[in-house]
Amino acid sequence: MPRFRTRLAGALLTVLALTLTGCGGTAASSQTTAAANRVEPLTDTPEPRLPVTVSSADGKKVTVSRARRIVPLSGSLSEIVFTLGLGDRVVARDITATFQQAAKLPLVTRNHDVSAESVLSLKPDLVLAEKTTGPSEAMGQIRAAGVPVLVVDPAQGLTDVGPRIQAVADALGVPAAGKELTKRSEDRIAAVRKAIPDHRERPRVAFLYLRGSASVYLIGGRGSGATSLLEAAGAVDAGAESGLKQDFTAITTEALAQAAPDVILVMTKGLESVGGIDGLVKIPGVAQTPAGMNRRVVSIEDGVLLNYGPRTDQVLKSLVDQLYGGGSE
Numbered sequence: 001m002p003r004f005r006t007r008l009a010g011a012l013l014t015v016l017a018l019t020l021t022g023c024g025g026t027a028a029s030s031q032t033t034a035a036a037n038r039v040e041p042l043t044d045t046p047e048p049r050l051p052v053t054v055s056s057a058d059g060k061k062v063t064v065s066r067a068r069r070i071v072p073l074s075g076s077l078s079e080i081v082f083t084l085g086l087g088d089r090v091v092a093r094d095i096t097a098t099f100q101q102a103a104k105l106p107l108v109t110r111n112h113d114v115s116a117e118s119v120l121s122l123k124p125d126l127v128l129a130e131k132t133t134g135p136s137e138a139m140g141q142i143r144a145a146g147v148p149v150l151v152v153d154p155a156q157g158l159t160d161v162g163p164r165i166q167a168v169a170d171a172l173g174v175p176a177a178g179k180e181l182t183k184r185s186e187d188r189i190a191a192v193r194k195a196i197p198d199h200r201e202r203p204r205v206a207f208l209y210l211r212g213s214a215s216v217y218l219i220g221g222r223g224s225g226a227t228s229l230l231e232a233a234g235a236v237d238a239g240a241e242s243g244l245k246q247d248f249t250a251i252t253t254e255a256l257a258q259a260a261p262d263v264i265l266v267m268t269k270g271l272e273s274v275g276g277i278d279g280l281v282k283i284p285g286v287a288q289t290p291a292g293m294n295r296r297v298v299s300i301e302d303g304v305l306l307n308y309g310p311r312t313d314q315v316l317k318s319l320v321d322q323l324y325g326g327g328s329e
Contacts, residue, residue: 037301038100039310042181045085048173057131057167058151065148066125067172073114076155076307077128078102080168083310084177091122098303116141128168130154155308157228161185164309181310188313189232196234197324204238205230205298205323206261206291209248210270210280217283219255223247225306226265233319235263253285261291263323267302298322 051065070089072078075096081087082101093105095112108118116138119127127142127149143149150171152164162182169178207220207230220226220237221244227237238259239249249255264280274280277297286292300318304311 037098037303039079039083039087041083041085041087042177042184044177046174046177048086050173052170052173054150054167054171056149056151057153060151062148062150062171064126064150064171064173069123069125070128070172071108071119071122071124071126072097072128073109073119073133074128074130075099075102075303076164076309077130077152077168079304079307079309079311080165080181081128081172084165084169084172084174084181086172086174091124092119096303098301114138114142120145120147126150126171128152128171155306156223156225158189158232158308158312159228160308161189161310161312185310185312189316192313192316192320193232196320199234199324203235203262203323204241204260204290205233205235205263205265206238206256206259206289207265208251208270208280210266210274210283212270212273212275212279217251218248219244219251219259220248221246225308228308229306229312229316229319230265232316233323235323238262251283251285253288256285256289259289261289262294263296263298264289264291265298265300265319267305268299269302271297271299 048067050067051063053061053063056062068089069091070081071092072081072090073094075094075098078090078093078097079099081090087101090102090105092108093102094109095107108115113135114133119142124147127147129139129149129151131151131154133139139149152167155164165182165185166178169175169181207224207226209218209220210216220239222240224239224247227240230237238261242259244255271280274283277295280297281287281292281295291297298319300315304315
């Protein structure tokens, strides 16, 4: 099960690291228009110009001399590398890299924890990591072995798409490709937003993070990472708007009543883990919300929902299509 925000935003990754031990596996087939869960590389594969020295989000300067063997430690970062056209240089994947081109790569994480031994056995030239990548002991081992580690700022919203792409592209010595991919991604997001159908009222959407096998039932508040996506779709983040200040809060009847969502947004695997919509409405408080009464649920594949990367336009389009059905309200 992906930590998705890998982008996923740091706050949810922290929740997952603390609560989802033993929750492995890959994401189910997507309800997004993600081209059978494949990334779309740039048409011209760039040739990296190295060495380069770049700033890492952990405050360090990182010099990259070679990029023949890359290990991205999140699905989001893997997606960026592959979409830049450098997927043939990736030698491993994190459990959250669920798109098809990465499927056969060896895993170097277990329940989201990095195995330093697995990483080092692949003799990487560069490791790409999130601020939340851990455990810290494993990352320390990788650095102590002399492997350059670039830490990238977490994704919290649509404005992070470009900076994350560019940070990876600069480290790989392909800054022009980063600019090209950033423009392509931002143009596609803008096109989806422009095509959102007219609707009289902004639907209230609550983002629920569910893992029935681990008895984890959370509602997103400020900082969950969903707010930017929902607002771009012309909706209201019901959890954040209702005053939930924590990134994620345990679902209660009171919290759901306060949020009063018209629609519930979930990850595909999360919905499956509670037995689909029939199981979802059995969670205390859900059936009493407008969304529960009308069984209005938007489901998007785990590995891409909150990545805020090259496929975010597809996520936004899926969200819009499921919210509005392609028509006006």
